Amino acid sequence: MSRDGRDKLLELKGVSAHYGSIRALHDVDMVIYPGEMVCLLGGNASGKSTTLKTILGVVRVSEGELYFRGKRADNLSTAERIERGMAVVPENRRIFPKMTVRENLEMGAYLRDDRDAIREDLDYVFELFPRLAERLYQQGGTMSGGEQQMLAMGRALMSRPQLILMDEPSMGLAPLFVERIFEIIKQVNERGISVFVVEQNANVALSIADRGYVLQTGEVVLSGPAQELLHNEAMTRAYLGEM
Ligand SMILES: Nc1ncnc2c1ncn2[C@@H]1O[C@H](COP(=O)(O)OP(=O)(O)OP(=O)(O)O)[C@@H](O)[C@H]1O
Ligand SMILES: [Mg+2]
Known part of the structure; x- marks a missing residue:
């Protein structure tokens, strides 16, 4: 039932999700164990963002089951999921542009009242x-792309999450900065945050993750330890060869 005797932190069991009559995810099985770093790969429109949105409750599970910390989660609101320990670093950062850096960070802690821990x-x-x-008093929207990525990560950390969901943190960033961001993601993960x-x-992503899943048109077509995926031929052909 568990990896190294650990309970699952998150589990998707046969999950499908739809936008109207269009099926975006089909029969997806995924597991994240406490402390793991897992990456989700796939081409454009393969359902990666939809998977994160479904985990967060922005998109509804239409078939299957979602469990978070051992409890059924697919009927919880997004706010309830965040309260239970999920945090998100959304696509294109999406910080609050009119708020200062400080206010953005405070928003991350809005469900908490443990002042000392905050x-x-x-x-x-x-x-x-x-x-x-x-840059505490600079407006979020005037920060550079890389700085906004830091702010979005900082805001997510301010909820003291057990699981951080990140959608393409490297988007639009220069290669050196991408490496830096992934180093920081690794540090955060080493602190025990999944x-x-x-x-x-x-x-x-695979060079620092523990495991990975690959989506193609809403289905998991490949999964396994990151090192295996890095050397998997189908994977190499599909992605790495193109890069
Ligand atoms: N709000 C929506 N309404 C209708 N269809 C949607 C909506 N959001 C996503 N889709 C469709 O669902 C499919 C999966 O989209 P999704 O955003 O999950 O892909 P992705 O893997 O994140 O792609 P990308 O790499 O381009 O970000 C796409 O065909 C997309 O057009
Ligand atoms: Mg996406």
Whole structure:
């Protein structure tokens, strides 16, 4: 039932999801164990963002079951899922552009009232991203793309999540910065926070993830330990060869 005797943190069992009559996910099985970093790969329109949205409750599970921390989660609202320990770093960052850096970070902690712990988490975010501490009163929307990515990650960390869902954190960033962001994702993961990251950049993601899933037109076509996927021929042909 579990990997290394651990309970599952997140499980999708035969999950399908639809937009109207269009099926975007079909019979998807996925598991994330506590402390794991798992990447979700796949071409454009394969259903990666939909998978994250379904986990978060932005898109409804139309068939199958979703479990989070051992309990059925597919009937919970997004707010309830966040309260139970999910956090998201959405596609294209989507920070609050009119709010300052500080206000954006505070929004991440809006469901909490443990002031001392919030302060500790803020210090941790500043340690990871010193730039945010330097720009506390700058409007989020005026930060550079890379800085907004840091802010979106910082905001997610401010809810002290058990699972962070990230949608293409490397999008639009220069290669050196992509490496830096993934180093930080790894550090966050080493702190014990599980990470589920959608990434087009298969090489970078697989080089630091524990496991990966590959989606094609809404179905899981390949999954396994990251190192195996890195050397899998079908995988190599489908992705790495093109990069
Ligand atoms: N709100 C929506 N309404 C209708 N169809 C949608 C909606 N959102 C996504 N889809 C469709 O669902 C399919 C999967 O989209 P999704 O955004 O999950 O793909 P993706 O793998 O994240 O792609 P990309 O790499 O381009 O971000 C696509 O065919 C898309 O057009
Ligand atoms: Mg997407």
